Amino acid sequence: MKADAVRGHLDGLLLAVLEPGPLHGYAIITSVMNRSGGALELRTGTIYPALKRLERLGLLASSWESVGERRRRRCYRLTDAGRRSLAGERADWREFTTAIGAVLNPGSNA
Amino acid sequence: MKADAVRGHLDGLLLAVLEPGPLHGYAIITSVMNRSGGALELRTGTIYPALKRLERLGLLASSWESVGERRRRRCYRLTDAGRRSLAGERADWREFTTAIGAVLNPGSNA
DNA sequence: AACCAATAGGTTGCCACGCAATATATACCC
DNA sequence: GGGTATATATTGCGTGGCAACCTATTGGTT
Numbered sequence: 001m002k003a004d005a006v007r008g009h010l011d012g013l014l015l016a017v018l019e020p021g022p023l024h025g026y027a028i029i030t031s032v033m034n035r036s037g038g039a040l041e042l043r044t045g046t047i048y049p050a051l052k053r054l055e056r057l058g059l060l061a062s063s064w065e066s067v068g069e070r071r072r073r074r075c076y077r078l079t080d081a082g083r084r085s086l087a088g089e090r091a092d093w094r095e096f097t098t099a100i101g102a103v104l105n106p107g108s109n110a
Numbered sequence: 111m112k113a114d115a116v117r118g119h120l121d122g123l124l125l126a127v128l129e130p131g132p133l134h135g136y137a138i139i140t141s142v143m144n145r146s147g148g149a150l151e152l153r154t155g156t157i158y159p160a161l162k163r164l165e166r167l168g169l170l171a172s173s174w175e176s177v178g179e180r181r182r183r184r185c186y187r188l189t190d191a192g193r194r195s196l197a198g199e200r201a202d203w204r205e206f207t208t209a210i211g212a213v214l215n216p217g218s219n220a
Numbered sequence: 221a222a223c224c225a226a227t228a229g230g231t232t233g234c235c236a237c238g239c240a241a242t243a244t245a246t247a248c249c250c
Numbered sequence: 251g252g253g254t255a256t257a258t259a260t261t262g263c264g265t266g267g268c269a270a271c272c273t274a275t276t277g278g279t280t
Contacts, residue, residue, distance in 0.1 A: 004264095024257075039208075042238090045240070045242095047238095048258070093210070095111065098147075102146050104200060104203055153269075155269070
């Protein structure tokens with residue numbers, strides 16, 4: 001997968017992996033990697049700013065979680081607005097793939 | 111369709127619409143629009159530089175065509191390398207949609 | 221004749237956004 | 251003590267499609 005591949009679709013990915021339940025940043029990276037079969041390897045410089053942005057937009061909420069003695073995790077969860085946004089992202093994705101697919105592979109009505 | 115949507119997939123679109131036969135810039139824009147059902151409206155600032163780039167890369171070749179008295183069109187056609195590249199773009203597209211789709215809509219093995 | 225939309229080609233500069241690089245610290249295993 | 255995995259975060263860069271702009275021809279309408 002070429003670099004910059006997720007451009008324009010990152011928000012949907014983040015919202016999607018948070019749908020089943022809250023996760024912290026590091027776990028989000030591994031979740032995206034696992035769910036994509038290893039194809040998508042997000043970097044910290046990619047997701048941490050993105051998570052902040054989504055929280056600022058009200059689509060995510062975060063809280064610190066303690067693990068062990070001194071270890072902290074910032075745990076993100078979907079807000080209601082986030083859930084609605086995820087639905088929108090899924091609709092957009094369908095439109096997008098349909099449009100590009102129709103041009104790239106005409107006559108393959110998939 | 112949000113602006114910047116085709117980012118990263120433009121080359122494939124251009125190569126794909128040129129597969130059936132040569133077209134000039136303006137016709138490429140309408141072809142992409144038609145084949146996408148009106149979803150993709152490329153701008154001249156998008157395709158003219160892109161066509162030049164693809165020609166420089168050897169994926170396209172161009173020639174001036176006269177139409178009417180004083181009118182000229184720059185006609186682009188696929189080279190052999192362009193045809194091979196198109197195959198690669200289609201493979202990339204499949205990988206890409208599979209990866210993103212798996213994260214965005216898990217359990218919908220499509 | 222005047223006007224306008226469609227056809228046709230082109231350039232320039234902006235800026236959003238993911239990424240590479242870098243930094244810090246804990247936890248665990250050998 | 252060394253190496254790897256876990257965990258969070260910031261900074262600066264490059265890219266690439268797009269908005270905005272420009273010129274010119276063609277053909278239809280009024």
